[in-house]
Amino acid sequence: MPKERLSVVVTRRLPDVVEARLTELFDTELRTDDTPMSRDELIEAMTRADVLVPTITDQIDAAMLAHAGERVKLIANYGAGVDNIDVSTARQRGILVSNTPGVTTEDTADMAMALILGVTRRIPEGLAVMQAGRWEGWAPTAFLGGRVGGRRLGILGMGRIGQAVARRANAFGMQVHYHNRRRLRPQVEEELHATYWESLDQMVSRMDVISINCPHTPSTFHLMNARRLKLMKPSAVLVNTSRGEVVDENALTRMLRAGEIAGAGLDVYEHGTDINPRLRDLENVVLLPQMGSATVEGRIEMGEKVIINIKTFDDGHRPPDLVVPSML
Structure with missing residues (x-):
């Protein structure tokens, strides 16, 4: 049978x-x-x-x-x-x-890089002006963003996706730094041109961009809490394509509104589809509907x-x- x-x-x-x-x-x-x-x-x-x-x-x-x-x-x-x-x-x-x-390693890394570019070059702001028909022509001081090349990128979580983000960042001329549970082998660090930080606090305080690429576990819940977010430079931006629970979303929103962090690019959220409305209203934030692997x-x-x-x-x-x- x-x-x-x-x-x-x-x-x-x-x-x-x-x-x-x-x-x-x-x-x-x-x-x-x-x-x-x-x-x-x-x-x-x-x-x-x-x-x-x-x-x-x-x-x-x-x-x-x-x-x-x-x-x-x-x-x-x-x-x-x-x-x-x-x-x-x-x-x-x-x-x-x-x-x-x-x-989804390569797809998610692509999206992390897209968010880095989107926030630092103010792409959604330009898109909104064009869609509203409010563009009045080029101006020397209009929509000034920041150059990606030369910026320090701090990757939180250097697994498959974190390493894929590092490879893309290298191509854009960024300086790659990372914090991970375990340090990578020397040959991998050399290949990725990546600098290891044993202290997450010390890394966060020195980076221009933070990319979150670690999983959500009990030990990573609110790893980027209010105290750690306050360590970021006022000119720095945060990008999250991993899990929303890793970031204290309310604390992030308060700091973005206060200008204590320059911007954020988020594809994941702490409470799923229940996104803080104050976060949605900010021009210095790029929000995507969990498109990283799409x-x-x-x-x-x-x-x-x-x-x-x-x-x-x-x-x-x-x-x-x-x-x-x-x-x-």
């Missing part, structure tokens, strides 16, 4: 080619509209599926997992971050968790990793992108 196909429930709309391949390989239930599942819908999905394919917008906590029943055996997260899933509780209940690491190629590659993880699990082997609590 042929092997019974795995039951897979997908919580959000995915690229067509990904959905088509999932349907070919598994008994797949797709989401008909592109809205997040409710808490109750997620719990119910786990009771009828062997594999759940959530996204980073789906919060799967211990209480939900307690109601999941015995059927679900794999949560194949569509995304690199897994802070939306209680991995420890899942493993205790015999549920494996996988993710899609490495796929490329067609990246989204398809993420889906391919999800499929490989499920197929490997279905074949009785360890998913290649298995997440274990010790990794977090």
